[in-house]
Amino acid sequence: MDLVRSTIERYVPLKEHEWERVRVCWKELLFPKGEFISRVGDVEHFFYIVRGGVQRLFFEHDGTSICLGFSYDHSWSGDYESFLQQKPGRLNVQAITDTALVGIDHADLIALYDEVPAMDRFGRLILEELLVGRATREIEQIALTAEERYRKLVQRSPHLLQLVPQKDIASYLRMTPETFSRLRAKV
Amino acid sequence: MDLVRSTIERYVPLKEHEWERVRVCWKELLFPKGEFISRVGDVEHFFYIVRGGVQRLFFEHDGTSICLGFSYDHSWSGDYESFLQQKPGRLNVQAITDTALVGIDHADLIALYDEVPAMDRFGRLILEELLVGRATREIEQIALTAEERYRKLVQRSPHLLQLVPQKDIASYLRMTPETFSRLRAKV
């Protein structure tokens, strides 16, 4: 549970009694490679911190998977959109490698928000991060060509190329696997 | 200032003394049509609630404006990305019509977060809304064709077509003004 504490304390300090209250809400969960963590149409009950492994966030469209993002190491995971609204989600989350997550149930988090004020702030701060990340990505999707998006990824997240199948990265970069492969050969 | 109070209280209740503390932080601001509210490269100092008028959020790329969104009536305005990070922004915000905003300075908001716990929650809740909105838009941008995106806008926000120039809507829908015009004639 140290992972949870240190993760939260990267954003807000917790007094000892607050941490005692918070810690009991988190559960360790394991997903073998290939398993689904969340599915389209289901309400996402958990918000996750990633202990280990890589996950992809995607949806199906016209028979192909479209990948919206990856999560790994100390980042967040799950279908936030469904989690936040507690409505059936539009996204799948799948373990690309064997995965260990630490999750908190929505009802527990809501209770924490009421009982531990620091958690409200924690929630605000991670949402700020998520929003800034999305905004950056949106601008890049619009302003860059396929080749520029490829180059940027290689330079920013070279480890991803090792961790996940090329077809997923291709889809994440909004191009076909063929285009991705050609860029690889060329650049 | 009733606008500010009722806007905040759509998310969290405020005790009378909290509201007294909050109210003094907000300033009324007027922008004539065409004026810039925020500019690329500047740090956004304000977070705004829109009292009236329409604004567009955009950036320049290869000599053309790319519109990322509009704000009006009781929605939010400003370059959140820059505001949240207090770093030079990548976006312009411009008044499309005469505009009245109510804004709060970043330093004041940070102080409120510390002094009025309800404000932390308010911040969290509007960020949740913004994030869900972005996610929805992202999926639609990917999964829909130009024509489908046009149809969806017409059905969801017909008023926009009256309020803002077609070229801005076209860019917001990720197409050229020519394509937009042709869809208009056809659909």
Place this chain on the structure above:
DNA sequence: AAAGGCGGTTGATCTGGATCAAGAACGGAT
């Protein structure tokens, strides 16, 4: 070790929407 099946490569062809071009219609300023 044979047989699928998926992932990746490479080539040929196609296409949605962009770009280029040239008027027409609509303000706003004087």
Place this chain on the structure above:
DNA sequence: ATCCGTTCTTGATCCAGATCAACCGCCTTT
């Protein structure tokens, strides 16, 4: 009113990247 700069429209052409297709690994499964 009339002039000038936008915005919008309509037509012709173009192109980045998609699609279609064939093949080659490399794992699994049996």
